[in-house]
Amino acid sequence: MKLSISKRLAAMFAVASFVMLAVLSIAMHGLLKRELERHQSNELHARWTMYKPIVVRNDDVEHWQYVRQKFDNSISENNRVSLWVQGGDPHFVYGSPLTDEQRHSMGANGFGQVRLPGHEAPLKTYSAEVEAHGERPAVLLTVGIDSTPFVETLQAFTVGLIALTVVGALGAAGLGYYIAGVGLRPVERLSREAQALSPGYLSRRLQTDTLAPELSELADSFNGALSRLETAYQQLEAFNADVAHELRTPLGNLIGQTQVTLSRERSLTELKEALHSNLEDLERLRAIVNDMLFLARADRGERAPNRVEVSIAQEVAHAVEYLEFIFEEAGVKVRIEGDAQASIETSLFRRAVTNLLQNAVQHAPRGAEIVVFVLQQPGAIRVSVQNTGPGIAREHLSRLFDRFYRVDSSRSGSRENHGLGLAIVRAVATMHGGTVFAESESGATTIGFTVAA
Amino acid sequence: MKVLIVEDEPKTADYLERGLREQGYVVDVARDGLDGKHMALEYEYDVIVLDVMLPGTDGFSVLHALREQRQTPVIMLTARDRVDDRVRGLREGADDYLVKPFSFLELVARLQALTRRSRGQEAMQLRIADLQIDLLARKAWRNGQRLDLTAKEFALLAALARRKGEILSKTTIAELVWDVNFDSDTNVVEVAVKRLRSKLDDPFKPTLLHTVRGMGYVLEVRDEQGEDT
Ligand SMILES: Nc1ncnc2c1ncn2[C@@H]1O[C@H](COP(=O)(O)OP(=O)(O)OP(=O)(O)O)[C@@H](O)[C@H]1O
Ligand SMILES: [Mg+2]
Numbered sequence A: 001m002k003l004s005i006s007k008r009l010a011a012m013f014a015v016a017s018f019v020m021l022a023v024l025s026i027a028m029h030g031l032l033k034r035e036l037e038r039h040q041s042n043e044l045h046a047r048w049t050m051y052k053p054i055v056v057r058n059d060d061v062e063h064w065q066y067v068r069q070k071f072d073n074s075i076s077e078n079n080r081v082s083l084w085v086q087g088g089d090p091h092f093v094y095g096s097p098l099t100d101e102q103r104h105s106m107g108a109n110g111f112g113q114v115r116l117p118g119h120e121a122p123l124k125t126y127s128a129e130v131e132a133h134g135e136r137p138a139v140l141l142t143v144g145i146d147s148t149p150f151v152e153t154l155q156a157f158t159v160g161l162i163a164l165t166v167v168g169a170l171g172a173a174g175l176g177y178y179i180a181g182v183g184l185r186p187v188e189r190l191s192r193e194a195q196a197l198s199p200g201y202l203s204r205r206l207q208t209d210t211l212a213p214e215l216s217e218l219a220d221s222f223n224g225a226l227s228r229l230e231t232a233y234q235q236l237e238a239f240n241a242d243v244a245h246e247l248r249t250p251l252g253n254l255i256g257q258t259q260v261t262l263s264r265e266r267s268l269t270e271l272k273e274a275l276h277s278n279l280e281d282l283e284r285l286r287a288i289v290n291d292m293l294f295l296a297r298a299d300r301g302e303r304a305p306n307r308v309e310v311s312i313a314q315e316v317a318h319a320v321e322y323l324e325f326i327f328e329e330a331g332v333k334v335r336i337e338g339d340a341q342a343s344i345e346t347s348l349f350r351r352a353v354t355n356l357l358q359n360a361v362q363h364a365p366r367g368a369e370i371v372v373f374v375l376q377q378p379g380a381i382r383v384s385v386q387n388t389g390p391g392i393a394r395e396h397l398s399r400l401f402d403r404f405y406r407v408d409s410s411r412s413g414s415r416e417n418h419g420l421g422l423a424i425v426r427a428v429a430t431m432h433g434g435t436v437f438a439e440s441e442s443g444a445t446t447i448g449f450t451v452a453a
Numbered sequence B: 001m002k003v004l005i006v007e008d009e010p011k012t013a014d015y016l017e018r019g020l021r022e023q024g025y026v027v028d029v030a031r032d033g034l035d036g037k038h039m040a041l042e043y044e045y046d047v048i049v050l051d052v053m054l055p056g057t058d059g060f061s062v063l064h065a066l067r068e069q070r071q072t073p074v075i076m077l078t079a080r081d082r083v084d085d086r087v088r089g090l091r092e093g094a095d096d097y098l099v100k101p102f103s104f105l106e107l108v109a110r111l112q113a114l115t116r117r118s119r120g121q122e123a124m125q126l127r128i129a130d131l132q133i134d135l136l137a138r139k140a141w142r143n144g145q146r147l148d149l150t151a152k153e154f155a156l157l158a159a160l161a162r163r164k165g166e167i168l169s170k171t172t173i174a175e176l177v178w179d180v181n182f183d184s185d186t187n188v189v190e191v192a193v194k195r196l197r198s199k200l201d202d203p204f205k206p207t208l209l210h211t212v213r214g215m216g217y218v219l220e221v222r223d224e225q226g227e228d229t
Helices: A005-057 A061-077 A100-106 A148-183 A185-195 A213-262 A268-299 A312-322 A324-330 A346-363 A421-431 B010-022 B033-042 B059-067 B083-091 B104-116 B151-162 B170-178 B188-200
Strands: A081-086 A110-114 A123-130 A139-146 A308-311 A333-337 A341-344 A369-377 A380-388 A436-441 A444-452 B002-006 B026-030 B047-051 B074-078 B096-099 B125-128 B131-134 B139-142 B209-212 B216-219
Touching: A005 A061, A005 A081, A005 A123, A005 A139, A005 A148, A061 A081, A100 A110, A148 A185, A185 A213, A213 A268, A268 A421, A308 A312, A312 A324, A312 A333, A312 A341, A312 A346, A312 A369, A312 A380, A312 B170, A324 A346, A324 B188, A341 A346, A346 A369, A346 A380, A346 A421, A346 A444, A421 A436, A421 A444, B002 B010, B002 B033, B010 B026, B010 B104, B026 B033, B033 B059, B047 B059, B047 B104, B059 B074, B059 B083, B074 B104, B096 B104, B104 B170, B125 B151, B131 B151, B139 B151, B151 B170, B151 B188, B151 B216, B170 B188, B170 B216, B188 B209
Parallel strands: A333 A369, B002 B026, B002 B047, B047 B074, B074 B096
Antiparallel strands: A081 A139, A110 A123, A123 A139, A308 A341, A369 A380, A380 A444, A436 A444, B125 B131, B131 B139, B209 B216
């Protein structure tokens, strides 16, 4: 079963205050008991000292009458008190007869106690010897007082303490529940605000300025997550729009061309021609869709799965070899500088380098040299492709890696260039824990990416 | 060569069936996972084309059931470009995979690669009309005249000649000649073909290397009238 925080806090308050009050009560109980006992002992001692001269003074059988009288009076005056005089001579004794057991529990000297019929609590006693004098031999004088009032006081006090402890704990629980309720009110507000969030209001955030520090941290992280979601959501929407836009041209061509072809009787050659042309457009669509799916993988945060430790320069050389004919046709040379070891997925890496080299050869003038730099940096390996040429204006540099972005916007929807080349480079870099960069200065353009070392 | 296609999308299943039949395969089609599992286990096939997303039972469980009994080569068709789908397919015993949308030629090339593995040694000498190729010595002649080919040009010629009469897509050629296993929209293959053509076909008759627009290239002897540009 799950308890609400308020209830839990209330329970914890109750337990804590119960423990505290209980400890306090036990201590107070002990203290009181000790005090009461000290008080009793003092009284016993005082009474004994008071009665002793009576025994001392009357030292023959006639005067012993006196003692009996005095003691009887004292007892009838104060029925809490009992007195005994014990000794070898039956002429000099006083008090109710005692059994051996009672005598034993009283003790021969000092404090003791004795149970008498008709008394609930035992009597506390003090006994001491009175020396022999005249005819009277040495006797044992015992004073006893009834401890019932003491026991009753202690009992009443104990009941009081227990009641206080229980009531206190319950009170603390109630108070704790109320305080927790007040303290958690901001949480309720947050949850109400969070419930109102929906994809329709992407920019809405939780209010954090009035929150306690503990909660505002939580709300801040939550808002951070919301921001990331909003960005992702917007990217997705832009992405959908881009795809729709890019696919529109070839789809339009396909539909139109097919309709035109079918609207007349056509020769076999014409029909074949139309199908071939359709196929080209369809292949283009397929390429775009496959590239988009690839980019989506990187967007999902997927990492390159099949990495191996290789020489980067060798991988670059492989890509250069693949494009060799293109370089020869364009009359450019390619040089690779530097090397480093890194753990990469080779097919992804080669694809990125191929895209960069392809861009470079498209923009480099005849006779130019393209240089691929491989640079070992702390924590990363930097691969960049440099070519001379017209360069790229500053305002385009930051958007170069966006999907479907082309510097020359008139080439949008062109057959050759989809504007996905650099987006794929960025996806590959991301999948290897790296980033991309582009610089263009005084006729030399350098575009590249890093992979985590 | 007998192939089983397990695919629920009717149009896809239909064109695959027709296309492969015309390529000389004997084709069976199963339209859902349960049929597919049943047929794959019941009959003998040389290769199975298996879609991942199927009604009834999905492709993975069909593959799983199959692998408990048989080692028939399997090509998986994955619609989602999820690595886990591909990795899972390969781990559970698929021999190859294609991501939808894929090209038909690509599928044919993969099917041939899979079934060829089991076939024996191939000839080291190839002959098409007056073209003669020595795969071991990496040399080629036409009309008795030695062709002066670069290494890549020879590799391209050899790849086409090994599959004479078959259309090879640019992707397949890039893979065979440059060991490139990623999509790329370079025109490397076009340039290479142009170069090879200038040495192979320009000085000689008949033309052997043909372009099939939108599909790829094929090496074969054709009647001059049916010539494609
Ligand atoms: N080395 C370069 N020099 C000058 N401009 C460049 C260079 N590399 C890229 N660009 C510009 O950056 C833009 C984006 O490049 P990207 O590779 O993403 O697309 P693309 O080359 O147009 O198409 P795709 O690569 O998909 O065929 C291009 O339009 C091009 O104008
Ligand atoms: Mg490009």
